[in-house]
Amino acid sequence: MQQTTSAMIVVGDEILSGRTRDSNMHHLAGLLTAKGIPLREVRVVADAPAAIVAAVRALSPAHGHVFTSGGIGPTHDDRTADAVAEAMGAPIDVREDARALLQAHYDRQGIAMNEARLRMARIPEGAVLIDNPVSAAPGFSLGNVHVMAGVPKIFAAMCEGLLPRLTGGAPILSESVPAERGEGDVAALLAGLQDAHPALDFGSYPFQRPDGRYGTNLVIRGTDAAALARARAELEAALAALP
Template sequence: MSDIVTAAMIVIGDEILSGRTKDRNIGHLADMMTAVGIDLKEVRIVPDEEDEIAAAVNALRHRYDYVFTTGGIGPTHDDITADSVAKAFGVPCDYDAKAMALLSESYARRGIEFNDARKRMARMPVGATHIDNPVSAAPGFRIGNVHVMAGVPSIFQAMLDNVVPTLRTGAKLLSATVPCPHGEGIIGGPLAEIQKAHPDTIIGSYPKYLDGTFRTDLVVRARTQEALDAARKAVEEMVAALPPAA
């Protein structure tokens, strides 16, 4: 379908993989993409290693409409995302004149030395364009269909707010929830048959344990109201035909 737009995310950082930092950006991106009708199809978490980052960028940018990265664009030696993305695109990574001027003015205004470490935040692949950062001035960047943003959640969210209006969006997924008083073991078979009969929908089952019994929320998703209503009716009829819960 021409109105389906896809995206992937690369979360970069040894601190995520070690557990020292708990990621808060995946859920936010997923919420934002769903809201505008873009399907977030894949998320990869990679270490601070140039070859690993470049390989992930190249694998995903050719497969999906958009790629978003978070992390690794700060002032320290292990902030190598800009170099890695440049390597993936086969272009040099250099100091960007506009970013240098922006950061120089920002640090001067605050009376902070614009040292070599801080200047690293002005480096980006040649040919990249800025993603504005209203929180701390240091910009992210976009090159091709890859959007490179900070890992700090407040900065990532602010950058993403600037990116979303520039994206091509698709048909939004509609959804409906049918509560079921049984666990997945009882409904698995008939639910699979309903999914097979309604291939233009996505049907998910989400079990929960309440008051000593297993129950399941059955969520139907579709891009048209007609498809949603048809599949939801089939699920409701299936639930109604089940024996009463114990």
């Protein structure tokens, strides 16, 4: 059975200018790994309709799911909803269910609805809303594209509502073995283990401790816990046998 893969589109000039350090990608990556829907590619694009449309058209047919973050607020530079609708060929307008959610939220807060806030009720035809328990303005799923907010607290809350709706695969497990050796010392044994266990992924990540000691974290990833445990034992034995 083929695994369902996913991709993410981060929309935001503030990320590309270096003003803001993105955190949604890291958050979503961890959730998807646990859910068994591996994240295969992320594109960070500008607040520009053409860039968003191109990314959606490239990624939506290639993956089981595409998640977007950012660009669904009330201001002129929030263009994700319209761009996703265009990319997917869906009409978009203010939708009554989304408008009602916003109106109820603003009524509770004593805030007036206005034209800008109403833009956040623009939802493509056929989309399913994603709940926003923080500030009401919903995200949406249109086909396999899931459109969420960029503010990290709201993005995380939307993920919590969305992910249980998606069918996951076997969670991707990992074993991490720290070695007090350089990558160049462990490269050959690691390549040998990779060849012997094609269903697992072996990675190596050099580190340097604050005291100056350096080494390599060896990471094995896969969905079969027993195979992972066997590979870990082989790796530890091979490390112990290094000259």
